[in-house]
Amino acid sequence: MMFKLCLILVLLIAVDATLAKSGYLSCSGNISSVTDIDRVHFAMNLEFMEAEFFLKGSTGKGLDAFNATLAKGGPPPIGAKKANLDPLTKRIIEEFGYQEIGHLRAIADMTGGIQRPLLNLTRENFAMFMDKAVGRRSKPLFDPYANSLNYLLASYYIPYVGLTGYVGTIPYLVYFNIKRLVAGLLGVESGQDAVIRTLLYERQNEPVEEYGGVTVAELTNEISYLRNELGMCGIKDEGLCVPQWLGAENRTTSNILSANPYSLSYDRTPQEILRVMYGTGDEHRPGGFLPCGANGRIARMFLEEGYCGHCDACLKDN
Ligand SMILES: *[C@@H]1O[C@H](CO)[C@@H](O)[C@H](O)[C@H]1NC(C)=O
Ligand SMILES: *[C@@H]1O[C@H](CO)[C@@H](O)[C@H](O)[C@H]1NC(C)=O
Ligand SMILES: *[C@@H]1O[C@H](CO)[C@@H](O)[C@H](O)[C@H]1NC(C)=O
Numbered sequence: 661m662m663f664k665l666c667l668i669l670v671l672l673i674a675v676d677a678t679l680a681k682s683g684y685l686s687c688s689g690n691i692s693s694v695t696d697i698d699r700v701h702f703a704m705n706l707e708f709m710e711a712e713f714f715l716k717g718s719t720g721k722g723l724d725a726f727n728a729t730l731a732k733g734g735p736p737p738i739g740a741k742k743a744n745l746d747p748l749t750k751r752i753i754e755e756f757g758y759q760e761i762g763h764l765r766a767i768a769d770m771t772g773g774i775q776r777p778l779l780n781l782t783r784e785n786f787a788m789f790m791d792k793a794v795g796r797r798s799k800p801l802f803d804p805y806a807n808s809l810n811y812l813l814a815s816y817y818i819p820y821v822g823l824t825g826y827v828g829t830i831p832y833l834v835y836f837n838i839k840r841l842v843a844g845l846l847g848v849e850s851g852q853d854a855v856i857r858t859l860l861y862e863r864q865n866e867p868v869e870e871y872g873g874v875t876v877a878e879l880t881n882e883i884s885y886l887r888n889e890l891g892m893c894g895i896k897d898e899g900l901c902v903p904q905w906l907g908a909e910n911r912t913t914s915n916i917l918s919a920n921p922y923s924l925s926y927d928r929t930p931q932e933i934l935r936v937m938y939g940t941g942d943e944h945r946p947g948g949f950l951p952c953g954a955n956g957r958i959a960r961m962f963l964e965e966g967y968c969g970h971c972d973a974c975l976k977d978n
């Protein structure tokens with residue numbers, strides 16, 4: 661069973677490698693005229709998303725209920741709600757949610773921060789990403805808020821992308837204080853990702869009803885493949901079970917942590933992250949979790965002058 665699963669992944673990755681080689685898109689994080697502060701502001705987009713998803717999912721209350729100033733007047737997310745979580749998962753996610761408030765405060769206190777972008781955390785949006793990953797429609801529609809397993813699968817989307825962003829950003833930082841801040845953010849972010857992946861790993865053979873019994877492990881592979889495809893810079897993302905040549909030291913197929921052949925964390929550029937989070941594969945075309953685009957100077961550099969989106973919510977904002 662596990663062998664078959666890994667074989668499928670080999671095929672997926674072979675396709676992916678050819679994608680990476682086309683490389684007409686920028687896979688370099690060296691963006692001219694970008695400052696340390698721009699880089700941590702960029703990260704705030706993901707920190708806002710994590711804060712809202714974790715806080716709302718575990719407590720039923722969003723960021724504004726805990727600290728009304730951090731959003732700097734940015735719109736509240738749409739579609740986030742309390743998830744039906746078992747007590748252990750609830751405790752873990754609640755802690756993660758509070759940690760995200762701390763992360764936002766840390767960035768805000770040091771740099772002033774940015775406005776919260778509009779976040780699409782609706783069931784429909786998560787289902788759209790999942791369906792795209794699996795390649796067919798869920799039935800019933802995938803609901804991240806329905807139970808702990810679905811919530812963890814949805815969470816598989818989040819800290820990991822932030823983690824790769826921090827790994828990508830640190831080498832470009834100039835100032836001691838910002839390096840110290842981002843190192844601290846990276847540590848907790850990767851811890852969150854590890855916990856989520858471990859909880860999923862324990863359930864790797866469980867079928868996911870909405871996709872006719874596809875297992876948890878297969879679904880994580882498919883989500884990772886989708887992110888590699890959208891990011892367009894090769895393999896930066898691996899599921900919970902890999903062929904041995906992708907496992908640590910070529911000696912294992914278990915893959916609780918996603919890492920490169922030296923077992924170092926993968927890095928992603930802001931452009932790759934935007935392609936993934938927009939779900940469009942194009943940093944110039946918002947959508948997905950960020951229907952009006954991400955905020956801050958880096959994300960806005962890639963948007964056309966005067967961009968105000970294709971949704972009413974964006975127009976209201978401008
Ligand atoms: C980034 O780009 C600048 C300007 O093109 C160049 O001077 C610098 O060496 C580059 N840094 C890295 C790490 O590639
Ligand atoms: C919200 O966060 C800001 C930034 O850290 C802080 O100055 C403020 O005291 C916080 N407000 C509350 C209610 O905790
Ligand atoms: C949120 O995502 C869903 C599914 O993609 C979409 O139908 C809906 O229009 C989105 N909402 C906004 C405000 O973009």
Ligand SMILES: *[C@@H]1O[C@H](CO)[C@@H](O)[C@H](O)[C@H]1NC(C)=O
Pocket residue numbers: 905909910921
């Ligand atoms: C693992 O296998 C890959 C592909 O066969 C090879 O490129 C890599 O060097 C191997 N890594 C180790 C640590 O042996």
